[in-house]
Every structure is written in structure tokens, then in C-alpha cells.
Amino acid sequence: MKATKGRNVVVVGTQWGDEGKGKLVDWLTERAQGVVRFQGGHNAGHTLVINGVKTALHLIPSGIMRAGVKCFIGNGVVLSAAKLFEEIQGLEKAGVEVRSRLRVSEACPLILPFHAALDLAREAARENSGVEKIGTTGRGIGPAYEDKIARRALRVQDLKDPQRFATKLRELLALHNHVLKTFLGSDKLAFGAALDPYIKNGEVQFDPVYEEAMRHAELLKPMMADVSKELNELHAAGDNLLFEGAQGTLLDVDHGTYPYVTSSNCVAGNAAAGSGVGPGMLHYVLGITKAYCTRVGGGPFPTELDWEKEGTPGYHMSTVGAEKGVTTGRSRRCGWFDAALLKRSAQVNGLSGLCITKLDVLDGLQELKLCIGYELDGETIDLLPMGADEIARCTPIYESMPGWTDSTVGVVDYAKLPQAARNYLERIAEVTGVPVAIISTSPDRDHTILMQDPYQA
Numbered sequence: 001m002k003a004t005k006g007r008n009v010v011v012v013g014t015q016w017g018d019e020g021k022g023k024l025v026d027w028l029t030e031r032a033q034g035v036v037r038f039q040g041g042h043n044a045g046h047t048l049v050i051n052g053v054k055t056a057l058h059l060i061p062s063g064i065m066r067a068g069v070k071c072f073i074g075n076g077v078v079l080s081a082a083k084l085f086e087e088i089q090g091l092e093k094a095g096v097e098v099r100s101r102l103r104v105s106e107a108c109p110l111i112l113p114f115h116a117a118l119d120l121a122r123e124a125a126r127e128n129s130g131v132e133k134i135g136t137t138g139r140g141i142g143p144a145y146e147d148k149i150a151r152r153a154l155r156v157q158d159l160k161d162p163q164r165f166a167t168k169l170r171e172l173l174a175l176h177n178h179v180l181k182t183f184l185g186s187d188k189l190a191f192g193a194a195l196d197p198y199i200k201n202g203e204v205q206f207d208p209v210y211e212e213a214m215r216h217a218e219l220l221k222p223m224m225a226d227v228s229k230e231l232n233e234l235h236a237a238g239d240n241l242l243f244e245g246a247q248g249t250l251l252d253v254d255h256g257t258y259p260y261v262t263s264s265n266c267v268a269g270n271a272a273a274g275s276g277v278g279p280g281m282l283h284y285v286l287g288i289t290k291a292y293c294t295r296v297g298g299g300p301f302p303t304e305l306d307w308e309k310e311g312t313p314g315y316h317m318s319t320v321g322a323e324k325g326v327t328t329g330r331s332r333r334c335g336w337f338d339a340a341l342l343k344r345s346a347q348v349n350g351l352s353g354l355c356i357t358k359l360d361v362l363d364g365l366q367e368l369k370l371c372i373g374y375e376l377d378g379e380t381i382d383l384l385p386m387g388a389d390e391i392a393r394c395t396p397i398y399e400s401m402p403g404w405t406d407s408t409v410g411v412v413d414y415a416k417l418p419q420a421a422r423n424y425l426e427r428i429a430e431v432t433g434v435p436v437a438i439i440s441t442s443p444d445r446d447h448t449i450l451m452q453d454p455y456q457a
């Protein structure tokens, strides 16, 4: 038994995702014995850079690059077994041992090919009727969570009983094929090469889905686990645990820019429900926050800039920040830092500290703008309102700050940051009321400044 009691840290994105959660989870794992994903699915894309080598993760927790650390996929995650094994094989090729270290909750709802078909067909239907697309990743995340909430999902544990699996799959296919064909005109849609093997005349076929699932069942069985029990046991033994959030607070299905959101709760509170631990086990909530804002997909974005026009600050963020999605390759929209949005995030997550990432991307910008509130329907407010319609009507109120010319790339000592950069960070902490605990100055694991230790605070 270890002398000290374990400290558990929740890592969440405070904006619209892609804040650099993966880099920080990998870095923080140096002092954790277990890392758990608690929501989302393979819509996530987390990039780790270790000694110059890049690894992209979608489903597997970002602690996997530290040998010996246990990784968990909690019940709150929607799981595509196909994508999981694709990712495992990629890591194994790179010499990373995964199977003996990965535990998957038996309660995870499965993402199956008809979920992706529904996702794509719904987006096409929105487009055809002139409604702005959500801009989903097309991975079937929303439809899989719908099945979960409707209490008809096939879960990981169903893979252990082929007969039960077959019966439930037949029922699900009857429903979803009806929707696909009757409401979504699937027989006239092209779903792309990945879904072609499963779809005939717009209907998803039983045999290829069932056969593939049974193959995955055999591979998955050794990793199936009671994740809740194992996490509680590690905690009781004094281990430190990391709870890795995917997406970001403004993509949260309740607290985000609804309906332009993902279909899960991305906020810190869901770390408990999505992994099977009590909220009292969550000691510190670290909010990963980009030094500016980005968003991929549709929906309102009050501080968005023209990021396609050369010579503008938005173009600078987009190009210097290499703002392209890891999952879909789409360009991320870019804009000024939004402190009124971060205040909302701090509120709904109960943030203990901030980690400001990509500070280096702002190097060389003469002037920085910080949104400190909005004008909405003739009134001034200092907190992001809820829901897309109200947010779309917000006009940002900016405060201007001088930028810096010196490079901050790779700086690991706070005192070595330019004074203007320190002023910017301090202003963010002041306006949001949350201390800056960590600063990231390059994609590399080691280029990280620690101000307040989440495992000690």
C-alpha cells in the first residue's frame, strides 16, 4: 500500500475542442497510474508529439504512450470496435503494447455501421432542406447515443452472447433501415467506400455487420472489464488517476451551442458518471484552453475572424497554428480569445486551474484582442449565453493588448516569457477568475511550464 492517497485529475476542453488535451494528458500521465476516457468516441482526435514523433489517437486514452500505465475506456464512451482495432494495430506497429494495458467497459454502447449511415444521411437531409449542417464528423456518434438513451443499444457485453446480439441487431436494423429508406432517402445516397460493404439499396445488411461484430467480439473479450470496479480499486491503492475529456465544453449537449454540439456531456461532472466513480473522487479540474479560439463544423462563433485572408490575424492563427482537424482533415475556423465564453466554461466545469496552450502561435502578432463580453439585444453581458440562437446574435466587446515579437516556442520557464505574453496570461486569469496552472509553448511533450501542480493543489 502506498503512503499517500491518490489524487485524481479531470482534463476537459473549455472551448470547441482541439485545445491540446491529448498533449497535456500524455504529459500529466508521467505521474498517473491510470487514464480513463469517459465520453465521446472516435470523433475525437488527439495529437501527441514525443521526441518529434507524432501520434494521433481517437479512442484510446492519451496515456497509452507511457509504458505500464493502465488505460480505460469508460461506460460513457460510444465504441466502434472496428476503429478500436485499427488504432490498436497502428500503435502496435509503432512498438506500443496496448492489449495488456487497455480495459474496456462492458457497458459501452457499440457504434455500428448503420450509425454512421444515419449520421451522414441526416446531414445530407439538412443540407437538402436548406438547414445549416451540424458539421458532424460523420462517425455515427449522435445516432449511437440516441440508441443508448432509447434503451435499445447493443453494448459491449452483448458481444459475449451471439444469440442475444443477433436478436437485438435484427430489431435495430428493422428500425434504422426503415428510417434510412423512408425518411432519409438512403437508396439515393452515396455513403462512400467505408460503408459500401454493409449497404445494399440504401439498407444496412445483417450479415456483414453481424459477422464483423463476432470477429471483434473474440478480440475484445480479453479487454472487457468492470471499469468502475478497477478504477475504485486503483484509487483505494493510492494510485493517481487521470480522466481524459474529449471535445470541449461548448460542444457539450447541454451546455454548448445547442444544436451545434456533439451528443455527449463533455463537462467535468460527466467524468464520474462516464467512468463509474463517485464525484468525490475528482480532486482537480484542469481546463485546457487555447490562447485563441477555434471551431470545426457549423454553429455560432462570436469572435470568429476571416481566417482565410492572407496577412490577417485569423490567417496567422490558422497557418502558424496548423489548424486542421486530426479526425476529418477539415480546416478549423479561428478567432480571438473569448473570456466571456471561458467564464461559462469555468462555471459549468468548476475549473480548478487553466492550462493555456498554443501561446507560441500568437508570437509576432502586433495586437491581441480579448473578448470580455457581448452586446446582445441592446444589453451588455459578460457571460456567454446558452443556445445557438442567442449566441449568434452576440456582438463581442473587445479589449486590446499589445502582442510580442520574441519567440516563445519551447520556453519552459515562466520568467523567460516576454512581458507582454505574461500580461496576456495574467489578464485571462483575472477576467475569468481561474488561475493559470500550466502553459504549453509547442506541440512537444516537454515544452510545458508548470505553475500549479494539479496533483498537489
Ligand code: GDP
Pocket: 013, 017, 018, 019, 020, 021, 022, 023, 044, 045, 046, 047, 048, 049, 321, 326, 357, 358, 359, 360, 361, 440, 441, 442, 443, 444
Ligand atoms: P485535442 O483534441 O484537444 O487533443 O487537440 P488536438 O490534438 O486535436 O489539436 C491540438 C493541436 O495543437 C495538435 O496538433 C497539437 O500537436 C498542437 N499543440 C498542442 N499544444 C501546442 C502548443 O502549445 N503549441 C503549438 N504550436 N501546438 C500545440
Ligand code: IMO
Pocket: 013, 016, 017, 018, 019, 043, 044, 045, 046, 134, 135, 136, 137, 138, 139, 140, 141, 142, 245, 246, 247, 248, 251, 260, 261, 262, 263, 296, 297, 298
Ligand atoms: P477533440 O476531442 C473538435 C464537432 C464536430 C461537429 C460537432 C458534432 O479532438 O477535441 P459529432 O461527430 O461529434 O456528432 O459532431 O462536434 N466535434 C469536434 N470538434 N474536436 C473534437 O474532438 C470534436 N468532436 C466532435 O466537428 O461540429
Ligand code: MG
Pocket: 017, 018, 019, 044, 045, 046, 047, 326
Ligand atoms: Mg482534437
